[in-house]
Amino acid sequence: MTEQAAAVPRPGDVERRRDEVPPPTTTPVLQARGIARSFGAVRALRDASLTLRRGEVMALMGDNGAGKSTLVKTLAGVVTPDRGEILVDGAPRRFAGPADALDAGIETVYQDLSLIDSMSAAENVFLGREPLGRGPMSRLLRLVDRRAMAERTQKAVDRIGARLPSLSSHVSSMSGGQRQALAVARATMWGRNIVMLDEPTAALGVTESGHVLEIITALKQQDIAVLMISHNLEHVFRVADRVTVMRQGRTVGELTTAEASSGDIVALITGAAPAAAATES
Ligand SMILES: Nc1ncnc2c1ncn2[C@@H]1O[C@H](COP(=O)(O)OP(=O)(O)OP(=O)(O)O)[C@@H](O)[C@H]1O
Ligand SMILES: [Mg+2]
Known part of the structure; x- marks a missing residue:
């Protein structure tokens, strides 16, 4: 195709460009x-x-x-x-x-939120992915680093601007909106x-x-x-x-x-x- 021909818009060009959001080359x-x-x-x-x-x-x-x-x-x-x-x-x-x-x-916030009522906010956020303490005894006894869990949960909650009661109180005491905010905070923390x-x-x-x-x-x-x-x-x-x-x-x-x-x-x-x-x- 000559340069001149390439520069002349053809019917359908605009429509084609509109369809290319985002570019089709991206897998x-x-x-x-x-x-x-x-x-x-x-x-x-x-x-x-x-x-x-x-x-x-x-x-x-x-x-x-x-x-x-x-x-x-x-x-x-x-x-x-x-x-x-x-x-x-x-x-x-x-x-x-x-x-x-x-x-x-792939991280998911389900419609029913999938939170465990009898656990705290931080325990819910880290469920199955709890960090272990750093010291040799913590490693040996597989002690969970609760302070790190609380700090990281607080950060994730702050990021979405939510206000939750104490992160150590049971999720069952939270309002529907607070529970939803917690589930969103959890997904945004882990989603890669x-x-x-x-x-x-x-x-x-x-x-x-x-x-x-x-x-x-x-x-x-x-x-x-x-x-x-x-x-x-x-x-x-x-x-x-x-x-x-x-x-x-x-x-x-x-x-x-x-x-x-x-x-x-x-x-x-x-x-x-x-x-x-x-x-x-
Ligand atoms: N586990 C299940 N057992 C039986 N039926 C189911 C199950 N899960 C979903 N359904 C049915 O499948 C259909 C689609 O449900 P789904 O929950 O995917 O809809 P939705 O688009 O998310 O609706 P909503 O906007 O109300 O959340 C519905 O008729 C629902 O009753
Ligand atoms: Mg649904």
């Missing part, structure tokens, strides 16, 4: 393709797909029961898909359990590659929601991929780069927030708009 850090999963007679997932790239925030939207949490659970190794493929950094992976997903650097948050602001007030959204943006700036399930369009437009929409167990569209309107998203959620061609099922 997705996480991909789900054609995932199906039934629970008895309930077909929770029929054909769900999702692509997540490093340094982006992807919102996963859809009506109640659309299959969003189930899809996230398959990516977290909690639910085994009946069919379909999961790829991490382009390589197919089978997660036998949540430990495999954690090993792959990918952080998935299932409705992270559902129980939070305006101020706490604002902090969580800021943290999501900060994770993105650290090149972590963030997947956020949300019903809140305002939050989605504030932090997400793209939106994947699910309906009745299927991925029905993928939009960029820079190009889409709330109406476009709502139409896909409700089925007023036909499934978009952009899905990778």
Whole structure:
């Protein structure tokens, strides 16, 4: 192609560039393709797909029961898909359990938060990953370094601007919003590659929601991929780069927030708009 020819815009150029957010050359850090999963007679997932790239925030939207949490659970190794493929950094992976997903650097805040009521905030944050004390006796007796746990938990909680009662009191004494803030703090502390948050602001007030959204943006700036399930369009437009929409167990569209309107998203959620061609099922 001559220089002159290359400089002449051709019809479709603008559309092509719009579609290239983020660039298609980047290998997705996480991909789900054609995932199906039934629970008895309930077909929770029929054909769900999702692509997540490093340094982006992807919102996963859809009506109640659309299959969003189930899809996230398959990516977290909690639910085994009946069919379909999961790829991490382009390589197919089978997660036998949540430990495999954690090993792959995937951290998840579940919709039910998965906190243990009879444990303290710090114990919940470090559950299964407790640091041992430094001294030889601590090593020998496998004594947990409670001070380090408390300090690091406090830092993670401060980062998201949450106010919790004493970190050593039982989680059962916390409010719904405080529990949610703690679960988000835990994920942001451990997430190395990918952080998935299932409705992270559902129980939070305006101020706490604002902090969580800021943290999501900060994770993105650290090149972590963030997947956020949300019903809140305002939050989605504030932090997400793209939106994947699910309906009745299927991925029905993928939009960029820079190009889409709330109406476009709502139409896909409700089925007023036909499934978009952009899905990778
Ligand atoms: N363990 C299970 N056993 C039986 N049915 C299940 C199970 N988990 C999910 N389902 C069903 O699968 C469907 C999808 O559920 P899922 O929780 O993934 O939806 P969702 O999109 O996250 O909804 P919401 O917005 O209400 O959280 C629902 O019909 C639900 O009842
Ligand atoms: Mg859900």
